[in-house]
Amino acid sequence: MTAPAADPWCCRVVELAAWVLPTEQRHRYALEFIAELYGMPRSQQIRHSVHVLSQAWALRAALAETGPAPTQEKTMTVETSRPFRCLLSFHRWRWASTEDGDRYEYCVRCGRDKTGTVGGNFWKPGSVWAR
Amino acid sequence: MVETRRRPRMTIPTQLVLRALLDDPARELYGVEIGAAAGLPSGTVHPILARLEGVRWLESRWEDIDPRVEGRPARRYYRLTAGGLDSARAALATAYRPAHTPRFRPVPQQT
Numbered sequence: 239m240t241a242p243a244a245d246p247w248c249c250r251v252v253e254l255a256a257w258v259l260p261t262e263q264r265h266r267y268a269l270e271f272i273a274e275l276y277g278m279p280r281s282q283q284i285r286h287s288v289h290v291l292s293q294a295w296a297l298r299a300a301l302a303e304t305g306p307a308p309t310q311e312k313t314m315t316v317e318t319s320r321p322f323r324c325l326l327s328f329h330r331w332r333w334a335s336t337e338d339g340d341r342y343e344y345c346v347r348c349g350r351d352k353t354g355t356v357g358g359n360f361w362k363p364g365s366v367w368a369r
Numbered sequence: 370m371v372e373t374r375r376r377p378r379m380t381i382p383t384q385l386v387l388r389a390l391l392d393d394p395a396r397e398l399y400g401v402e403i404g405a406a407a408g409l410p411s412g413t414v415h416p417i418l419a420r421l422e423g424v425r426w427l428e429s430r431w432e433d434i435d436p437r438v439e440g441r442p443a444r445r446y447y448r449l450t451a452g453g454l455d456s457a458r459a460a461l462a463t464a465y466r467p468a469h470t471p472r473f474r475p476v477p478q479q480t
Contacts, residue, residue, distance in 0.1 A: 243441075267415070269442060273432075274401050274412075276441035282411065286401070289412030296416040304423020 244275035244283065251287035253326050255294040263301055264322055324348040376456070377420045379464040382409055386417045387457045390427075390449050397446035399432075418447055426453030 252271035256264050271290050275283045323329075329345035331352070344351040377383060389406035390398065398406065404414045421427040428450050432443040449457060 266445075270400065270415075270445040273442040273444045274399060278401070285410075286412040289410050290415070293413050293416055297419055300416040300419040300423070304420055
């Protein structure tokens with residue numbers, strides 16, 4: 239049985255908490271906070287995310303006080319390379335055309351198109367991913 | 370190894386977090402588990418963990434899983450370092466404890 243998924247609104251709240259952190263720590267903590275939401279009932283996710291948000295400035299102060307934490311390894315999820323503003327769903331949409339003339343919008347930062355597919359048109363013949 | 374960083378403030382929540390981690394030093398815990406073991410409200414332990422990690426008492430790593438298989442992202446797991454284990458024990462031994470420690474969690478029943 240899979241763990242209950244994270245509530246999208248709770249994800250936004252913890253991403254907002256990560257937003258106040260120093261730039262170099264922001265991404266790590268956003269991923270960490272979101273990962274912790276999985277497996278919790280929704281009511282607990284709400285409590286947890288509010289607590290995380292309430293402690294965001296304390297965490298910022300702690301990080302500033304002790305300096306950056308050691309980063310021994312890169313994160314392992316595929317989505318970690320997504321820009322932070324895209325994690326918050328603040329995409330930069332641009333119109334583009336497919337080879338057969340269809341119009342679609344995609345994010346110039348992360349490649350997501352408005353159908354919700356990450357990576358844009360990676361399935362199309364001739365793209366990097368299709369080779 | 371020479372300890373170049375200063376000791377964290379031994380507040381009551383910091384002591385509770387250290388005691389939770391010292392219960393089984395070999396076991397890795399993620400933030401929610403640490404909060405639950407320490408009896409602190411969920412989501413409030415990260416500033417403490419960041420301070421302890423900053424002074425090298427803790428180390429953390431990403432969980433080694435395939436998120437697609439598990440259906441969730443990898444968690445960040447924390448555990449005491451070898452130096453942190455000794456430092457934490459020494460710090461807790463000399464830490465201030467008020468006569469009436471606030472009850473952040475129910476006192477377990479003695480059997």
